Amino acid sequence: MIDASARIHPSALVEDGAAIGPDCVVGPFSIIGPEVRLADGVEIKSHVVVTGDTEIGAGSVIFPFASIGEIPQDKKFGGEKTKLVIGARNRIREHVTMNTGTAGGGGITKVGDDGLFMAGCHIAHDVVVGDRVIVVNQTALAGHCIVEDDVIIGGLSGIHQFVRIGKGAIIGALSMVTNDVLPHGLVIGPRAELDGLNLVGLKRRGVARADIQALRVAFLTLKQGEGTFLERARRLGDESESSYVQDMVEFITGASDRSFLVPK
Template sequence: MPEPGQHPGKTGIHPMALVDPRASLGRGVQIGPWCVVGPDVRLGDNVRLHASVMIDGQTVLEEGVEVYPFSTVGYPPQDLKYAGEPTRCHVGARTVVRENVTIHRGTAQGTGETRIGRDCLLMANAHVAHDCVVGDGVIIVNNVVMGGHVMIGDHARIMGSAALHQFVRIGRGAVVGGLCGVEMDVIPYGSVLGNRARLVGLNWIGLKRSGVDASEIQQMRLAFRELYPRSSKGEALLGERMEQVRQRYGHVGRVAEMLRFMEEPSRRGLTRPVLGAAFEKDVEG
């Protein structure tokens, strides 16, 4: 990526765009009409900003990022404690940001950076708040909103109009159903549904589509049944069940990943399962 103030190679900047001369532009950058690019922005090769896009702050868009009209990236966070500190925003290569998306930079009280991974798709009207970390290959569907400090693992799917509470963690490969209000962490490969999100099983469809071996899926199914039995009556405490699962299935990579996630420090706790017919059906896969 070139140094600030350098605009190497052929760039396509519309005459009605406002690009600060101190901004750093890679080769093949395309900037449409009525876009505004601030002085501390760095755009990688082949970044494309459609009309009416605004990029500000210490913001990096890696190569091939595409941002659609009326989106803003790197603007100040909606945090009353923010006092203009020089915090950052980073969007990974080939990520697509659709119309009306807002991605705010970090805060001094947080990590100081909001970070979106590579090959993500953020659909229209989504909001990524300050200090959030979104992994690679994540899809965030229309109208999803999240509070500050949310962490989303690689290849997770957040369906339309879901709302993620601040400090919530969404594990790798998990799926959050549409209209969910997620107040607690979602385990890797977990599937949650409901107005107040409840765990209904694992993301079996996502696991199959990603090519996970059938034998590993079967072991994950058995481990999940032990972690979250259909009835909690007379069952051991969660910590005891986790130890039993570790002894029996700890050699399975994705099961070990789930257990590590469950043991990590959390500001929100773990999403609880819903019991009954819907849960049993999903557990069966």
């Protein structure tokens, strides 16, 4: 179904079964598959392929030569029914690829709202991305990663499969991240290391000074306190009243298939 207010270029191909919402734009030579659903005001620029069981939220814009909703780059994938769900107001730039999920990973790849996905980045199968995430040029998120809200991932970085990146963290450019990253962590280096807290990001988001100080204390405790890393985290949970520190403790004590980048 194509809403009467949608503008479809004559050279675009919208296959039967696709749902195109009000005020959508589909540009020249773009292809929209039969199971695609575009919410209100989505703009598909020229030479874009959107296929598979894919939903795109209101106000999102996809730039030329992006490939959205293709099958996973996973040899275990057997053609099972899986999905890609993209939230509202995302900016998906040139040559970005986002794949559907796999049965083994829950069957869905999910992207939140208000993200910026710069040219050439890749969002693999079963990845879950939060809100207000920025993924810079030529960065790849491997399968099953979880990226929480307000994360920035620098250009030409690689995120290993099953890695979790906590909310508010920042990953420097040219980093290879193979272990989980604490919320609000600052990660740098070719073999990524946890180098501190994302203090600039915390201040820009208006986090109270008391919470920032609590996070500083928590980071030092995790770095040089007594006991194992997990024991230190649990002790923080008992001692700190800051919701930011509690979020960090919950992240550390939560289920994960990877170990952590720990303070050096």
